[in-house]
Amino acid sequence: MNFSSIFKSISNFQFPYSLEQDSIHENALWEVFQGTRKSDSHPVTVFKAKRNPDSEILILNAVQKAKVLKIPGLCSVLETFDSDAQSTFIITERVEPFPWDSLNNLQKNPESLQLGISQILTTLQLLSNFIVGNISKESVYINSKGQWLLFGLELCCNIADVTSNQYLSSVDRYYSITGFSKPNNDIRTFDSIKLAELIKGLFGSLIPKDWQSLITSLNKGSLSIKQFQNKVQATQTWNKNSLISIDQELNELHIKDPQGKMVVMITLQNLFLECKELFSHNTPNFLEGLIIPELCETVTWLMTHQASSPTTPAKIVSFLAMLLTLTSESNYFPDQFKELVLNVFKLPDRQIRFLLLIFLPNIIGNLTETEISNRIFPQFAQGLADSDSTLRLQTLKTIPSIVPSLTERQLNNELLRYLAKTQVDPDVEIRTWTIIIITRVSSTLSTSSNRASILATAFTKSLKDPDIKPRLASLYGLEKSIDLLDVNTIANKILTVIAPGLLDKHSLVRSKAKALFNKYLNKLEAEAEKLQEKTGDSNEKSNDINFDAYDIDDDELSRQFMENLRMNSPQLNDIQLLQENGKMSTDNGWDNFETDTNNDNWDAENGWDTNETVSSQLNKPQGKVIKVEESWNDDLDDPWNEGNEAAYQATLENTKRSNGILSNGGIKSNNKTGSNISLSAKKKITQKQTTKLLIDDDVEEDGWDDNW
Numbered sequence: 001m002n003f004s005s006i007f008k009s010i011s012n013f014q015f016p017y018s019l020e021q022d023s024i025h026e027n028a029l030w031e032v033f034q035g036t037r038k039s040d041s042h043p044v045t046v047f048k049a050k051r052n053p054d055s056e057i058l059i060l061n062a063v064q065k066a067k068v069l070k071i072p073g074l075c076s077v078l079e080t081f082d083s084d085a086q087s088t089f090i091i092t093e094r095v096e097p098f099p100w101d102s103l104n105n106l107q108k109n110p111e112s113l114q115l116g117i118s119q120i121l122t123t124l125q126l127l128s129n130f131i132v133g134n135i136s137k138e139s140v141y142i143n144s145k146g147q148w149l150l151f152g153l154e155l156c157c158n159i160a161d162v163t164s165n166q167y168l169s170s171v172d173r174y175y176s177i178t179g180f181s182k183p184n185n186d187i188r189t190f191d192s193i194k195l196a197e198l199i200k201g202l203f204g205s206l207i208p209k210d211w212q213s214l215i216t217s218l219n220k221g222s223l224s225i226k227q228f229q230n231k232v233q234a235t236q237t238w239n240k241n242s243l244i245s246i247d248q249e250l251n252e253l254h255i256k257d258p259q260g261k262m263v264v265m266i267t268l269q270n271l272f273l274e275c276k277e278l279f280s281h282n283t284p285n286f287l288e289g290l291i292i293p294e295l296c297e298t299v300t301w302l303m304t305h306q307a308s309s310p311t312t313p314a315k316i317v318s319f320l321a322m323l324l325t326l327t328s329e330s331n332y333f334p335d336q337f338k339e340l341v342l343n344v345f346k347l348p349d350r351q352i353r354f355l356l357l358i359f360l361p362n363i364i365g366n367l368t369e370t371e372i373s374n375r376i377f378p379q380f381a382q383g384l385a386d387s388d389s390t391l392r393l394q395t396l397k398t399i400p401s402i403v404p405s406l407t408e409r410q411l412n413n414e415l416l417r418y419l420a421k422t423q424v425d426p427d428v429e430i431r432t433w434t435i436i437i438i439t440r441v442s443s444t445l446s447t448s449s450n451r452a453s454i455l456a457t458a459f460t461k462s463l464k465d466p467d468i469k470p471r472l473a474s475l476y477g478l479e480k481s482i483d484l485l486d487v488n489t490i491a492n493k494i495l496t497v498i499a500p501g502l503l504d505k506h507s508l509v510r511s512k513a514k515a516l517f518n519k520y521l522n523k524l525e526a527e528a529e530k531l532q533e534k535t536g537d538s539n540e541k542s543n544d545i546n547f548d549a550y551d552i553d554d555d556e557l558s559r560q561f562m563e564n565l566r567m568n569s570p571q572l573n574d575i576q577l578l579q580e581n582g583k584m585s586t587d588n589g590w591d592n593f594e595t596d597t598n599n600d601n602w603d604a605e606n607g608w609d610t611n612e613t614v615s616s617q618l619n620k621p622q623g624k625v626i627k628v629e630e631s632w633n634d635d636l637d638d639p640w641n642e643g644n645e646a647a648y649q650a651t652l653e654n655t656k657r658s659n660g661i662l663s664n665g666g667i668k669s670n671n672k673t674g675s676n677i678s679l680s681a682k683k684k685i686t687q688k689q690t691t692k693l694l695i696d697d698d699v700e701e702d703g704w705d706d707n708w
Helices: 056-068 100-106 110-126 164-178 187-206 209-220 225-232 236-240 242-251 258-274 286-305 312-330 335-344 350-366 369-385 389-397 399-405 408-422 428-444 451-463 468-480 487-503 507-535 554-567 572-580 593-599 608-617 645-657 679-697
Strands: 017-019 030-037 043-049 077-081 089-093 095-097 140-143 148-150
Touching: 017 043, 043 056, 056 077, 056 089, 056 164, 110 148, 110 187, 110 225, 110 236, 110 242, 164 187, 187 209, 187 225, 209 225, 209 236, 242 258, 258 286, 258 312, 286 312, 286 335, 312 335, 312 350, 335 350, 335 369, 350 369, 350 389, 350 399, 369 389, 369 399, 369 408, 389 399, 389 428, 399 408, 399 428, 408 428, 428 451, 428 468, 451 468, 451 487, 468 487, 468 507, 487 507
Parallel strands: none
Antiparallel strands: 017 030, 030 043, 043 089, 077 089, 095 140, 140 148
16 A cells, blocks of 8 residues: 555655555454564554544544553554544554454364453453453454454543443444444443453354353353453363463563573473473464574573583473474474574484484475585484484485485485495394485486496395395385486396396295386387387398307318318429439438537527517508407406517517418428528527517416416
């Protein structure tokens, strides 16, 4: 609502409050707005009067009484503006109308309604010298601490100043404007009758039995409000209501010293532990504005001023349990509470940490990602390595609630390291829950950090667990993760993970592993069908190979070899010619072997020592570059291709100089009569080459024993 036009008639007037656009409540006499004070942003409620000639007297009386009457139980008035008929305002503390629309919910806690009635009775007792005249549903408001207040003193008048006829004229005008029913013409019973109507409207058919006769008498005007209050306070219903008994002490907390506050809060805590139902379905703002803030202050005071006391952790646990329960149920998490939770996480007490873990999923949504990753996770992660198995397990169960707020490093590095340790925990429940948690957070793991390998490793390890629960959990995880794994990963890794489960000693594991194996296999087959449809007949079909007849060409190869050998063998004519020329000597050289041996100079420069140099200068064999594809066993540590370069080169040299076994020069005819190479030189060459090959052949450490 734009109020700028309202104040145009007031010279140099600046309204010191900012109001919301829409009103929160409206009746025949008032329009109610929420707002703030411009100077300090203090929350207020603004009652704008619907001032006209008919309501002029009623509005002015309400404003005048608001200025004069400063008693507890009435809406606390901060300021009034009544100099202009179009701008008459009453500014009060922040209040809100009683939620009659939620009455059915409030009736689930009759003790809370009884507490409200007791507060109204206390206010009326303070107004015993006045006639209120208009107690009704429209006059009940709730302040920021859940206390019931009265507003609207249009008919309020001191009994001593009342003139019956004049007052009845105002009463007739009021009930004519509002449309409410006028009780009677006896002004002394107005408030009693209207109070009885209010109580019956609140409780309906749920009026306590020991209150029914009293309310009937009150409705008839035979009991005054003071008499009714005295009688109802003696009833069993009233005396059993613990909220009524502690209400006065709660209202005086702000004036008590720390020790006095602690006594009241301990009483409140015991009441919560005895009857938790008293703190549900309460009047609005009772928990949010009174109980929760006081609990936060109490825990903060204990942490600050009683930190060295050995009994402090036990006290904090009790108050913190009540605080966390109430905030979770009311879904109210003020800034004061959030800061308290962040500080309490630093306490080393296990009971406190366990309590926080239980309620963390409820409160995590009200914390920022920075607060969780920087101020909670470092302390949270310590619980995964705690010596107490119960704390480790509870910490593990809470991981999914904080994972969305963690940084990539915390999730894919630090957290996974902790989970790797809990997977081998002595406690079988922790091992089982580790797999369950990995399954639940798997979708958030980074694909760039080799998520498939991480999952395969984790599930493989759990499938080897001696207890059946982790093995079943591993199969459960594989089933849930099927959509996260591509077909190549399934073919290369996952099927080999599931396969050992087919031979498990428990039939349940075997049956689940078989069903899961088929599920993954079906996914591969479906992908294979898509691949076939995609490629069609475009690829050239390969001929099948009969490996049973794979060595059929060996006979032909042998025949060719023998034929080649026959063609290169010495002819008979050559042998006869050698005999005639006397060139085939019977001296085979062995008679002079000893002499030749003694005369041989092994160190002589005979040119044989340059064999390596000559060999290196030979033309290297030319060949086609062959692409070597990775094989299934490439991961094995096989140093077959890491041999000594010298040995390999020597072997290659010999190969280059030798003729193929099927070449024409494979076997030469010995048609020469003599040789320039002595037997000793041949022996030297043979010995040096053999020694070189033996040395080079064993330069690689292959693990085998050299004695072999």
